[in-house]
Amino acid sequence: MENCPEQQPLFTFGVIADIQYADLVDGSNYTRTRKRYYRSSLQLLKNALKSWNEAAVKPEFIIQLGDIIDGFNKNHDASDRALDTVLSEFSSGPAEVHHVWGNHEFYNFSRSALLRSRLNSTLHTERSVNAAPADSEIYAYSFSPVPGFTFVILDGYDVGLLGREESSQQYKDSLSLIRQHNPNEDLNCPVFKGMEERYTMFNGGFSKVQLDWFDSVLSLADEKQEKVTIVSHLPVHPRSTTPICLAWNYDELLSIIRSHSCAVCFMAGHDHDGGYHRDKKGGVHHLTLEGVIETPPDGNAFATVSVYEDRMELRGYGRVRDRVLMFAQDKSNIVNAMTGLQIS
Incomplete structure (x- = not known):
């Protein structure tokens, strides 16, 4: 075995979540129970970019899972300046970046402004993309880095x-x-009633237009026998996160994923503690990446993912642990055998 050549990945990509940079002293989260390192988050991004630049196999692309700058920038009239600072760092990286939109993007900018901005990756990629209907103002699209693999970027705040x-x-x-689920005057304050906790202002969901588009993308991938990785700021499996971070209509998106044989992985941010669960119905890996913003200055929080025909190998740094994400061998049989969509 020692003389066997090491298997080379088909491609690699980098992933990082919840940078939330601001040129401010350290602060805390909404409930004042966790420390947030606003300035040092930029250094942690530099650490990730240095690793990707120096890698023997450079990533094909980088996925930024949302909340690139913090909402406090808006209060200090610093949104554009903070975004320029972070995007300038990303420009030194080895590959193009696919930006996901989180709640902090919307604290700083309107949807119409984001659609025109550098955070709209469909305007700044050299890749061919399949975007959601243009007249819907939905920021969702898919792309294929290599034949047989597709990535879908979803808009978790379409609703x-x-x-x-x-x-x-x-x-x-x-x-x-x-209002049907959260009677609080402050809609950022959750109702602490299990799954109802997700109905807060800092979460959102997916419209029927986006769900139908997403379903059609997966149907085409099924026909082509592709493997699809889905990306969103908001997690959609209750066992991959805390209820307070789930998408409002996570169950609708989850049922679509489970009805297709092509889906292999769902990646999200938002929950700074991270999380992981492999869904028993279809074998999809639901990975929630740990957030940079609550990572101490002497730590790290990013990953490099190597993709093979039968698996993804995630090399984590700092708070992000290593994982091997095996693809289900015959997912079509699993999907066809499904009789219900209860959470597992």
């Missing part, structure tokens, strides 16, 4: 209050929905 004009129908519909 929600953040980034929407209060006069818009989308805002009014979302307000009506959240």
